[in-house]
Amino acid sequence: MSEPVLEIKNLSVDYGMGPDAVQAVRDVSLTLHRGEVLGLAGESGSGKSTLAYGMTRLLPPPGVVSGGEVVYHPQDGAPVDILGLNRPQLRKLRWSEISIVFQGAMNSLNPVHKVVTQLCDVIKAHDKRSTPASRRARAAELMKLVGINTDRLDSYPHQLSGGMRQRVMIAMALALEPSVVIMDEPTTALDVVMQRQILTQLAELRERLGFAVLFITHDLSLLVELSDRIAIMYGGRIVEEANARQLYREPLHPYSLGLLKSFPALRGERRELTGIPGSPPDLRAMPSGCAFHPRCPRAFEPCADRDPVLAAPEDKTRSVACWLHVPGAGRTAENSTSSTTARS
Amino acid sequence: MSYLLRRIGFYLFTAWAAITINFFIPRAIPGDPVQSMVNRAQGQIDSNAIHSLYVLFGMDTDQSIFSQYFEYLGQLLRGDLGLSFTFFPTPVSEVLGDSLPWTIALVGLTTIVSFVLGTGLGVLVGWRRGGWADLVLPVTTFLSSIPYFWLGLIAITLFAGDGGAFPSSGGYDPGVTPSFTWDFISSAVLHSVLPAVTILITSMSGWIMSMRNMMVTVSQEDYITVAHAKGLSERRVMVSYAARNALLPNVSGFAMSLGLIVGGTLLMEIVFSYPGVGYELFQALGAKDYPLMQGIFLVITLSVLVANLLADVAYLALDPRTRREG
Numbered sequence A: 001m002s003e004p005v006l007e008i009k010n011l012s013v014d015y016g017m018g019p020d021a022v023q024a025v026r027d028v029s030l031t032l033h034r035g036e037v038l039g040l041a042g043e044s045g046s047g048k049s050t051l052a053y054g055m056t057r058l059l060p061p062p063g064v065v066s067g068g069e070v071v072y073h074p075q076d077g078a079p080v081d082i083l084g085l086n087r088p089q090l091r092k093l094r095w096s097e098i099s100i101v102f103q104g105a106m107n108s109l110n111p112v113h114k115v116v117t118q119l120c121d122v123i124k125a126h127d128k129r130s131t132p133a134s135r136r137a138r139a140a141e142l143m144k145l146v147g148i149n150t151d152r153l154d155s156y157p158h159q160l161s162g163g164m165r166q167r168v169m170i171a172m173a174l175a176l177e178p179s180v181v182i183m184d185e186p187t188t189a190l191d192v193v194m195q196r197q198i199l200t201q202l203a204e205l206r207e208r209l210g211f212a213v214l215f216i217t218h219d220l221s222l223l224v225e226l227s228d229r230i231a232i233m234y235g236g237r238i239v240e241e242a243n244a245r246q247l248y249r250e251p252l253h254p255y256s257l258g259l260l261k262s263f264p265a266l267r268g269e270r271r272e273l274t275g276i277p278g279s280p281p282d283l284r285a286m287p288s289g290c291a292f293h294p295r296c297p298r299a300f301e302p303c304a305d306r307d308p309v310l311a312a313p314e315d316k317t318r319s320v321a322c323w324l325h326v327p328g329a330g331r332t333a334e335n336s337t338s339s340t341t342a343r344s
Numbered sequence B: 001m002s003y004l005l006r007r008i009g010f011y012l013f014t015a016w017a018a019i020t021i022n023f024f025i026p027r028a029i030p031g032d033p034v035q036s037m038v039n040r041a042q043g044q045i046d047s048n049a050i051h052s053l054y055v056l057f058g059m060d061t062d063q064s065i066f067s068q069y070f071e072y073l074g075q076l077l078r079g080d081l082g083l084s085f086t087f088f089p090t091p092v093s094e095v096l097g098d099s100l101p102w103t104i105a106l107v108g109l110t111t112i113v114s115f116v117l118g119t120g121l122g123v124l125v126g127w128r129r130g131g132w133a134d135l136v137l138p139v140t141t142f143l144s145s146i147p148y149f150w151l152g153l154i155a156i157t158l159f160a161g162d163g164g165a166f167p168s169s170g171g172y173d174p175g176v177t178p179s180f181t182w183d184f185i186s187s188a189v190l191h192s193v194l195p196a197v198t199i200l201i202t203s204m205s206g207w208i209m210s211m212r213n214m215m216v217t218v219s220q221e222d223y224i225t226v227a228h229a230k231g232l233s234e235r236r237v238m239v240s241y242a243a244r245n246a247l248l249p250n251v252s253g254f255a256m257s258l259g260l261i262v263g264g265t266l267l268m269e270i271v272f273s274y275p276g277v278g279y280e281l282f283q284a285l286g287a288k289d290y291p292l293m294q295g296i297f298l299v300i301t302l303s304v305l306v307a308n309l310l311a312d313v314a315y316l317a318l319d320p321r322t323r324r325e326g
């Protein structure tokens, strides 16, 4: 595996301060390697967006990062902790190194400015020597990159379809050739056909330009196709991390299996869709032990009392936080491990 | 464009309706201006003269109401608003010509300054919550809650009269004649300070409040987060993204308040005996000077309509979503 480009180390994010604070992201560590697609999946409310906003210091109040580090490794030069940068340093790093395509892509464009203005202002902000002509040329190039006719440059956002707007956002994210693009549910609001088109295009662009992607979605089946590695989030924690094939073939955490069974696969064999019973945990009243245990079909003795740590089971290429995979955790642990390899 | 044409059509219709109502209302009100004039003259006017007075005021009882109406419309088109009773025989248009500039200059300028300052403060207060900015709103809200009449009287007591720096009434010193001389202009400016400042104090908090609220709403929009993520400077995000969008409702409010310049400052002009339209309206009401009242109402109505049109144009110019074609 190539060198890391972005390392999240023990990141925690709270909403609110003092006794009213709820912890939406708990001690999350993730590593994004240069050029790879890392998928992050989890039910809605599991803290995916909070993680994305927290690591880029875009958290709206009352959100605060309560601990951890986010280390960015520039192509050349020493690693920097994003959380420790001052304002000008942070502004400089933003978009030129790490860009973001947001969940609410429909509203990500400023309604009162033309598309070209919004593509150019970011170039201008980061490249003081650029001229209006050079910026416009670059904007046109970007539009072609995502397959939009350049006569759309002078359109206002409301004159574009949802799919086009999302492509403009992708074009914008690539404007400064960043090393990392974070995508938070970039296609959730689009219909399946449009979703398909955009993801195909994204894969091509990534191949061509070599940026790394942190792709966030609640739809695990989508990630399976798209990502190199996948991390599964539940109640603000990473509960499983593995490469995409492994995770699809052999999910170790019962929650991962539940997620896989919640969405139809875009391609390949059909799984029976069952979903996960119950609802996501209330951050204000997290269950004791493993946060998933009240919903877990395979919960056993230690689950309600002790919190499992994220650790590698037998082999070292993946990790999971589940008592089922801790040898000797409970009387029934040994024989259940074999049966978790539930294939569809 | 067709949208704008439709709006203009609508305003023309409204203007016509207003003019028509303006014609009928004084005729429907009990009390006859000519008769009250005759009474004041205590029988020294003969019946011929009385009849010609009726004709002069466009209330010729021999004519049908319809021919009176059309005559009235014809006069309006020629800019003839009839003769004022109180300043008889000065034409109403001339009386208005004397008072309008005062109101427009003072209240117009004040309205613009109030809008610019209030909106600017609102942007800052809405953007950086916390710190000194949080004090602006309570203070201005308190000031604006003082009834204007009180504020005016307090201002006069504190800053005018014996030993005060400012004159308490009028538009200029009675000693100077209106002309383009330093004496006159400095006198007029000095007289306008208290009225202007008191209007500013009461009107500005409205702009601050609405702009602040819009800024708070807009700053939660996704495109603001995107603008931050793009690494744009704080200033650029605030001005070109947040304020630019938050401004839209305030701009139409501003256009409306331009329309109220003429009619909306009655109180100020009474408190400061300012020689503007409001003061004139006050006098006209007291004297049952129907032609003058009609003239003033007409000017007020038309300026409100023009302001509405301005608001439409401003919205079209500022918000691309209202420009439907394309």
Ligand SMILES: Nc1ncnc2c1ncn2[C@@H]1O[C@H](COP(=O)(O)OP(=O)(O)O)[C@@H](O)[C@H]1O
Pocket (backbone or CB within 6 Å): A015, A022, A024, A042, A043, A044, A045, A046, A047, A048, A049, A050, A051, A061, A062, A063, A283
């Ligand atoms: N502004 C906020 N104040 C308090 N809690 C919040 C706020 N925003 C999100 N949360 C909580 O944080 C948790 C994670 O939310 P989010 O990161 O949006 O999840 P996801 O993106 O996975 O759907 C949720 O339980 C949500 O209720």
Ligand SMILES: [Mg+2]
Pocket (backbone or CB within 6 Å): A045, A048, A049, A050, A103, A184, A185
């Ligand atoms: Mg989300």
